[in-house]
Amino acid sequence: MTVTLIKPSSLLPKGIQTQRINNLTLFKFTEELGQRMQELLDKKKANTLDSEEIVELEAIAELDNIFSYINAVIAAQANADL
Incomplete structure (x- = not known):
């Protein structure tokens, strides 16, 4: 069985x-991507x-790590600056 890698960047258009x-303007997951991540974590x-x-799940988690760092x-x- 071949598994296709998912690039975290492919999740950006609909997921962020x-x-x-x-x-501050911060990055976060859309409700849809957040729910999908929770589904995968539950599974x-x-x-x-x-x-x-x-x-x-690995792709979503990588994106979560990236945006946590950026935020x-x-x-x-x-x-x-204060």
Whole structure:
């Protein structure tokens, strides 16, 4: 069985939005992508993920890590400017 890699960047057009919080514009998942991630995490916990879902969860998790980092940098820069 061949599993196609999912590039995290392929999730950007429909899965990411910006939100204004305390004068900062931060990145976050859309409700749809957040729900999909939760579904996959629940299946992982139940040990019922198939190989394609494993790859999808890894791509979403990588994107989550990237945006968490970017948001932390944005917040740190804003605090440094105060």
